[in-house]
Amino acid sequence: MTAAATAKAPAGAPGRTTGPRADALAGTAVLVRFNLRRDRVRTSVWIAALLLGTLGTLSSLQSSYDTAAKRASAADSLDSPAGLALSGPAHYLNDYTYGAMLGHQLISFLGVLIALMSVLMVTRHTRTEEETGRAELLRATVVGRHAHLTAALLTAGLANLVLGLLTALGLGASGAAGVGWHGSLLFGAVYAATGIVFAAIAAVTVQFSQYSRGASGMALAALGAAFALRAVGDAGSGALSWLSPIGWGQRTYVYVDNRWWPLLLSCALAAAATALAYALSVRRDVGAGLRATRPGSPVASAGLLQPVGFALRLHLGMLIGFGTGLLLLGAMYGSVLSEVEKMIEDVAEVQESLEELGGASITESFASSVMTLLGVVAALYAVLAALRPQSEETAGRAEPLLATGLSRDRWLGSHLTVALAGGLGVLLLGGLGFGLAGAATTGDGELVVELTGAAMAYAPAVWFVVGVAVVLYGWLPRATVLSWVLPGYAFVVGYLGQLLGFADWLRDLSPLGHVPMLPAAELEWTPLVVLTLLAGALVACGLAGFRRRDLETK
Known part of the structure; x- marks a missing residue:
């Protein structure tokens, strides 16, 4: 009966496909x-x-x-x-x-x-x-x-x-x-x-x-x-x-x-x-x-047998990509560093905007503005790296590892170690590219150390972004998309806000807004220390939440 009814069904009946396409x-x-x-x-x-x-x-x-x-x-x-x-x-x-x-x-x-x-x-x-x-x-x-x-x-x-x-x-x-x-x-x-x-x-x-x-x-x-x-x-x-x-x-x-x-x-x-x-x-x-997929070695190296070494292997491609990108981005801005004052010599509004940052010259103020962009890109890397454990958990690869003697703290901590160190590393490369290209165009060799150090000053703010992502992953894994709010907001108020004249209090709502605007401003250690302590507290809070919740299982 069913077969006969099916045989008599019209070819164009709803819910029935009519061909390979x-x-x-x-x-x-x-x-x-x-x-x-x-x-x-x-x-x-x-x-x-x-x-x-x-x-x-x-x-x-x-x-x-x-x-x-x-x-x-x-x-x-x-x-x-x-x-x-x-x-x-x-x-x-x-x-x-x-x-x-x-x-x-x-x-x-x-x-x-x-x-x-x-x-x-x-x-x-x-x-x-x-x-x-x-x-x-x-x-x-x-x-x-x-x-x-x-x-x-x-x-x-x-x-x-x-x-x-x-x-x-x-x-x-x-x-x-x-x-x-x-x-x-x-x-x-x-x-x-x-x-x-x-x-x-x-x-x-x-x-x-x-x-x-x-x-x-x-x-x-x-x-x-x-x-x-x-x-x-x-x-x-x-x-x-x-x-x-x-x-x-x-x-x-x-x-x-x-x-x-x-x-x-x-x-x-x-x-x-x-x-x-x-x-x-x-x-x-x-x-x-x-x-x-390339076959691996029949025997794992000593590094891969450790949680941090294994996490580094998983993060390596993204780390190389962001590091290379920031190196090139810094070099591109450094290549025009010697021409900045000429570019804006007749634009009073831009000069006033840059002069508000302080500094002995327009060139230093421009470099400070570029540092904000490098910090935003590094923050994007930080979010991606901090959320890599979620990808491992969602794909079902975390559960077999945690079923062994590997604790949750060591597993998540290994990924966070790479994320925190990687954030510092990509900032280092961005500042180095900026400094090398700037020194080549201006003839001032001191810019290499000065601009590299200025970029690395954003590390505590990047670590704070990692901490926020970890808290969301540990306690509210479905809300981790909110981790992207901080880098996006930092770009709008930190980079575009300088052009659009946003109020200072809007910039203060971003962790990157509390970083001294080096090399135009003087180095202040207090906000950097506070951001580092807050980042550590957020990471600890995220680890505590991860220990208490259930894993997503397959």
Whole structure:
């Protein structure tokens, strides 16, 4: 009876798929809704921060460069290889309106953050789902082979489209001189296209690595290469910039020429990468990667037999990535250190903002401002490293270890040791890169020690961020997403706040706001000691909570 009824069911009956393609995409709509619900807070924060950064920068440019002479002076100061590498192609400088300034200075910088949002979103909804076993569980039901990948790409694409639309509306409605609706729509399209391209690139990298961190690392390596190609190309002939998706966005010359056709390259790359991702996904098993895991040594080294050595091995890739990134970021800012006073000599508002930091010169004040950015990036690393134990627990790898003679304190403490030491290490590399490049451009060898020490002064604030993340993990593991509030807030009030003139009390709400603004200010040990003690207390509190709660088991 059942077989006969099934045989007579119409081919297009609801709930029944009608072919291989339908089967492969079954459940995609449900997964998209689920992804949007899970990421409603995280994605909203990303979009709000990027939108605020864009509109806030426009407001700052209007107040700081309120005359054509000031804008022309800013264009002259950026017309050097180092200045163009930090900003964008020289063609923007021909008519340096507010719109041209936005396209020149923001597309590259915020494009990196948009790409980062997209990469993390795709890896979280694909590789992380496989790593935790949830994807296999859903695939055993009516969810199709390509549903997770499609849902992840649609989620990332929707987030980027919303960001692009809000950016276009915000800029177009600003009424700023030189910021028209045509250019604003193109500016929003550049944001959306950049994010979608790197979402597609992440869809490819998740096919190769068995782990989400490896997939994210490969995608972020592609992002770093794209930024480097753009920077080298803009500082030279410009040819290498055409090999970078970020360079394509800048080559639209938004608010200057308003060329849409470079975005066709972004569309073509996104389509090709997406097609490649689908083709590769059918060549591997769920939970596996195309890149075979290298067999380890039959005998573990002495270091791997210790909790700290094993934790360091797990953190090593991320530690190298952040260390290299901060080293290069510091070197890029150090390369323009000798030209800072010339860059802002006619901009009284920026000079006054930097002079409020103190210091014997504008150069020292500028260096202090850059230190805040290095501290924010180090805080991002701190959150990722401090939450690595949660990834191990969620994946089911912590439970077998803790079933042995390894105590919870030693297991979690080993990860925290690496996080705390790693935070100091990445700050050291960022300050070293800043100091070496600054010394090379200014001829002042003392900057190496001075700027390296100034960067390391942010270590207690970074440790405080680690402590907050540990408290949330130990007592409220479902609320660990709140750990990202501190780095995000520190960036808004510490870096953008200097441009937008935020009140001092807003900066004091951030742990990074209590760090002396070296090298412009005098070194004060009291806030650094207090931050260190508070960080220690938070870590102890987090360890106590972890000892008392149940593990997430598989």
